[in-house]
Amino acid sequence: MSYARLTREEIARRIASDIPEGAYVNLGIGMPTLVANHLPKDREIFLHSENGILGMGPAPAPGREDPDLINAGKEPVTLLTGGAYFHHTDSFAMMRGGHLDICVLGAFQVSVSGDLANWHTGARDAIPAVGGAMDLAVGAKNVWVMMEHLTKSGESKIVFRCTYPLTGIGVVKRIYTDLAVIDVTSRGLVASRLVPGLSFDELQRLTGVPLLPSGDRAAA
């Protein structure tokens, strides 16, 4: 049976629909930023930006950009009514002090025990840059990863042991990929919400590390 992989927007929609009312959330730069476009309109969700914003709103209308109001990716944003500004140390107290309910991060690799590698390829000529990734990885109550299931050459990004430099050890709770949702549990990796037409056995074959079926495989 054939199946279609989720687009990035579809993964983002799936993540957004799982964020509950009242959650304090940090969306990492890159792919996770897309989640902001899909937050359910009937829920109040607080977006945090590491450079000192809570209650971050969407991009401004063209011509309304403010150079003093940008997100972690340095793009212009807005502030929702009721939002607040604060300095970096307070911002990272929110991140490191366990105050954020959820952060969504991109990743190169996640291990079976929830180790995260997302900041550096380790290539000799690469300029290393970490930003706030290590702070979020250990500080948020729930670290969710948003990534493609496979590399461009078809290797699983969910691995026994990360070969890229680590961002944090045992930190990832859940992985949203273009094929399924994988929870990192004490029993092992539990796969749910497989894309229509994808069998558990096929997902297992592609993934390469042991998966457990969740029992709600049919749920979208």
Next chain:
Amino acid sequence: MIDKIAPSAEAALADVRDGSTVLIGGFGGAGVPAELIDALVAQGARELTIVNNNAGNAEVGVAALLKAGRVRKIVCSYPRQADSHVFDALYRAGKVELELVPQGTLSERMRAAGAGIGAFYTPTGYGTDLARGKETRVIDGKHCVLEHPIHGDVALVKAEKGDRWGNLVYRKSARNFGPTMASAAKCTVAQVYETVELGALDPECIVTPGIFVTRVVKVPRKSTAQMLDAGRAA
């Protein structure tokens, strides 16, 4: 009468010495004390250690300091940018030392300096390349890394308004590292767009009290278009 308002950026930075550690505010284009950095380039101090979130963009700001050969070492969290070519070339040629620090640890190390903390343990970075060689300890079941304060000889920050006692308020996300850096240096120079009379800043809303500020320099306000261009370059 106490008057911390300096006549010019040049006058405010005249005593910066070779080998100084300079904390420079800003995140992307927001909160960058551009006029003070230009004045530091002109001032000529060498062998500087620069602490900033990034490592310069295009050929302005921190990149201009790098290009002028004034920087021995940079301490930052995110040097790699689309236009960080000045840093990239110097780093690959081994001409500038890089100390890469997780952003929250960078901020907290400066907070610790400002607050007189000897050192602190944090879980951030444990088990990663950035904790290599550092002392570790298990605290409440969590693996932690010992991190030391970063003291500045000089801090350069950008605020919106200041008064002659050095009280500062900022604007939106341009606040970023300013208040923490101001507390962490022996000499803090703040550039502002407006200097105001004592009492004009609401005491309930002053973000950086003047005790953390040595000098205040007024600079001309740029147009939004100029700032957006600078922000895009950053």
